[in-house]
């Protein structure tokens with residue numbers, strides 16, 4: 001008899017969730033509105049817009065949230081494409097963020113071979129069209145569940161532009177927009193389906209602007225001072241420095257300005273750098289060294305250099321209670337289910353990748369790691385996660401082996417392969433948010449974990465105070 005009771009108890013305790021009426025309301029809403037949500041994500045995918053220029057994409061999401069009863073504050077933090085949408089009132093404030101910017105040069109049709117829609121145009125090679133739509137659906141579904149279950153508090157959606165460059169969330173953080181948020185949740189398309197319990201890399205984004213003197217390159221070269229020489233000498237110096245940085249460092253650059261034509265000594269030239277490492281302190285150290293190299297290059301070429309820090313993001317701070325809550329909800333929802341037809345498309349997309357892949361997709365939920373893992377990417381969630389306890393997940397949205405920021409990811413984000421991640425992500429985020437509203441102890445445990453991981457850390461940033469985001473006008 002005792003054993004029988006124990007068995008029932010074990011069953012009750014090990015079931016991820018007892019039947020939960022609020023989650024049922026949320027999940028049903030997500031299913032009933034799946035066609036509209038997918039359309040929103042496809043509209044964003046069909047009009048890929050670069051960082052800080054997400055005019056149509058942000059309007060698409062604002063319209064979706066407003067038509068579902070959310071109050072929207074537009075153009076916050078001095079960025080016309082950022083917004084905050086809310087439903088409910090008072091504490092706790094549980095927030096979900098959504099991204100929607102695209103990447104340069106990754107224009108791609110919804111086809112399994114490389115085929116740009118617009119030559120050299122932008123494309124959703126990071127699947128942010130899926131993020132925006134699924135996160136917005138999760139927020140609306142939670143608001144419906146709160147009304148049905150009479151849950152107290154505020155559900156908020158943060159429309160965060162410019163994740164791929166400039167760091168939209170950092171501007172929103174500096175404007176104080178996350179101040180009253182108790183917990184922040186989000187997701188990202190991935191090669192695997194998993195609750196994240198990991199650090200990302202920290203990154204700083206810097207522009208080195210060299211200024212020289214223009215002159216005729218043949219008849220008066222002695223009067224010219226080449227800004228391009230400054231850029232090239234600097235890049236050579238940095239490439240020598242690479243031998244002496246930690247193994248987890250990443251330094252990459254592009255030359256964004258190098259002169260107009262060879263017979264004019266270039267008066268203006270610019271290098272754009274991303275400096276990354278697992279720990280933000282290592283980024284700060286490399287930034288100092290690289291700045292000295294830039295100054296040395298300016299001395300050598302008799303030019304001037306202006307150093308502009310465009311963004312500075314910490315590694316993401318992991319949170320164990322949130323990772324566990326997301327993992328439980330992910331198991332309740334299940335991974336995306338791919339069809340044989342989709343597997344065939346995936347194998348076709350894997351062909352140019354030349355790898356020995358174990359199947360077309362990651363079709364199961366990966367176990368939550370016991371120890372904090374280390375991601376190789378960076379995100380502007382980094383700084384926010386040092387200010388608000390944050391949790392996130394990845395959902396399989398493209399084939400095994402396809403690198404993020406590739407045409408394969410851009411193609412999948414416009415195909416059923418990527419679209420089905422919306423359902424999994426929206427339900428998992430909604431389920432986790434509902435747990436947070438219903439269970440104040442989970443909010444407290446997440447905050448305690450957050451405080452403990454930050455203890456003794458000297459949080460510093462290179463960003464100047466009161467900086468303003470670059471402004472772009474929408475083409476008419």
Ligand SMILES: [Zn+2]
Pocket residue numbers: 126127128163188
């Ligand atoms: Zn991304």
